[in-house]
Amino acid sequence: MxxxxxxxxxxxxxxxxxxxVREQHPDDKIIVVDALTYAGNRHNLDGVLDxxxxxxxxxxxxxxYMKQLLRDHKINTIVHFAAESHVDRSITxxxxxxxxxxxxxxxxxxxxxxxxxxxxxxxxDHRFHHVSTDEVYGTLSMQDPAFTEETxxxxxxxYSASKAxxxxxxxxYHHTYGMQVTTSNCSNNYGPYHFxxxxxxxxxxxxxxxxxxxxxxxxxxxxxxLYVEDHALGIDLVLQKGRVGETYNIGGCNExxxxxxxxxxxxxxxxxxxxxxxxxxxxxxxxxxxxEASNSLITYVTDxxxxxxxxxxxxxxxxxxxxxxxxxxxxxxxEKTLDWYLENSDWWQAVLDGSYRAEELSxxx
Ligand code: NAD
Ligand code: TDX
Numbered sequence: 001m002x003x004x005x006x007x008x009x010x011x012x013x014x015x016x017x018x019x020x021v022r023e024q025h026p027d028d029k030i031i032v033v034d035a036l037t038y039a040g041n042r043h044n045l046d047g048v049l050d051x052x053x054x055x056x057x058x059x060x061x062x063x064x065y066m067k068q069l070l071r072d073h074k075i076n077t078i079v080h081f082a083a084e085s086h087v088d089r090s091i092t093x094x095x096x097x098x099x100x101x102x103x104x105x106x107x108x109x110x111x112x113x114x115x116x117x118x119x120x121x122x123x124x125d126h127r128f129h130h131v132s133t134d135e136v137y138g139t140l141s142m143q144d145p146a147f148t149e150e151t152x153x154x155x156x157x158x159y160s161a162s163k164a165x166x167x168x169x170x171x172x173y174h175h176t177y178g179m180q181v182t183t184s185n186c187s188n189n190y191g192p193y194h195f196x197x198x199x200x201x202x203x204x205x206x207x208x209x210x211x212x213x214x215x216x217x218x219x220x221x222x223x224x225x226l227y228v229e230d231h232a233l234g235i236d237l238v239l240q241k242g243r244v245g246e247t248y249n250i251g252g253c254n255e256x257x258x259x260x261x262x263x264x265x266x267x268x269x270x271x272x273x274x275x276x277x278x279x280x281x282x283x284x285x286x287x288x289x290x291x292e293a294s295n296s297l298i299t300y301v302t303d304x305x306x307x308x309x310x311x312x313x314x315x316x317x318x319x320x321x322x323x324x325x326x327x328x329x330x331x332x333x334x335e336k337t338l339d340w341y342l343e344n345s346d347w348w349q350a351v352l353d354g355s356y357r358a359e360e361l362s363x364x365x
Contacts, residue, residue, distance in 0.1 A: 003029045008082030010034035015044035020232035035059040060104040066111035090159035101162035130170040130183040135160035139308035146312035186250040191228035192340040210285035217303030219259030222310040226252035227333035230326040237322040251313025266294035
């Protein structure tokens with residue numbers, strides 16, 4: 001039986017991963033540890049927390065507490081999501097990224113090495129899975145082949161540099177101490193619980209309220225988008241069948257320019273408003289409620305500093321070794337995502353008006 005420590009699972013991908021594991025592996029015991037930063041929200045785990053799946057409000061930099069959790073709950077599997085994750089924030093304030101992504105990963109590795117007594121006992125039944133990003137590989141031109149696991153690291157933002165550093169620390173704990181590690185490098189995720197500072201949820205909510213849709217630069221930058229549940233599936237396969245010491249790229253083989261994604265979301269929202277008086281009444285500021293096209297809100301703004309042009313993932317390794325195949329097409333995934341945001345306004349209202357933060361701060365006393 002697995003006893004898992006899942007870090008950062010009050011955030012977007014970690015919360016979806018925990019939901020996935022609860023469904024697919026109901027016997028697993030899960031301890032979530034999350035510092036509940038601005039991006040962490042305990043409501044992301046509503047309905048899945050119980051005796052077998054508990055949330056501990058703590059910082060992974062608290063090494064002693066991490067050791068205590070590993071011991072007390074006999075953890076044999078760590079799945080490490082906790083990180084600062086927004087590139088724009090890393091440009092304006094890199095300190096938090098160094099602290100959470102580099103120091104935090106180091107703290108967790110240090111705790112695991114000691115508690116699992118890696119060198120003394122060489123225990124078989126342990127795993128440290130590190131969740132990383134395709135951004136560590138840098139940027140591609142239109143002509144370049146997609147990133148493989150052999151592509152040299154060339155991170156360009158403080159965010160991707162901090163993730164690259166954490167990847168190397170994890171790698172070193174395998175080579176030096178024999179810790180059983182795996183790493184996955186995934187492309188852009190989208191889906192439920194995505195924090196609305198990131199492109200897709202930001203566009204959905206701004207359209208509903210008739211706010212400008214900021215497009216960085218000329219909007220031609222390209223990202224590969226993967227439905228978040230398919231990221232969870234990929235990690236699950238790596239945990240079950242992945243070779244220790246290896247890295248696996250996870251992607252959707254689904255490249256879009258930013259401007260095309262934004263236009264698509266606008267047209268999907270326009271279609272829904274056409275047939276729903278209820279939506280028109282609920283969101284009167286949405287252009288579609290006034291018979292206008294939502295993409296009239298598109299506003300070109302100053303480009304992101306150091307903006308990577310293109311990311312693309314070669315998924316051959318995880319497909320051929322582990323049988324990975326994403327299940328949700330983009331056409332289906334983007335509609336599911338839109339449904340989720342339209343059906344869960346309580347969630348994002350509390351995020352936007354800060355009431356979930358206030359609730360958290362009052363709990364902390
Ligand atoms: P997120 O920002 O939504 O969530 C991060 C979570 O980590 C939050 O709940 C936050 O409170 C927590 N956290 C931050 N610092 C912490 C600390 N010191 N101690 C404990 N908890 C802490 O991020 P996300 O989009 O869910 O990304 C999760 C992981 O996946 C990250 O490691 C990220 O680099 C990686 N990743 C993200 C994407 C993507 O598209 N979002 C793609 C590839 C990889
Ligand atoms: O307002 C915006 N306007 C805009 O044009 C925002 C927020 C973004 N963009 C562009 C920048 C990117 O080219 O859209 C693209 C996607 O931006 P983000 O949603 O910020 O994602 P990105 O920077 O690609 O990084 C994401 O994917 C990889 C995650 O945030 C990372 O954590 C992950 O590692």
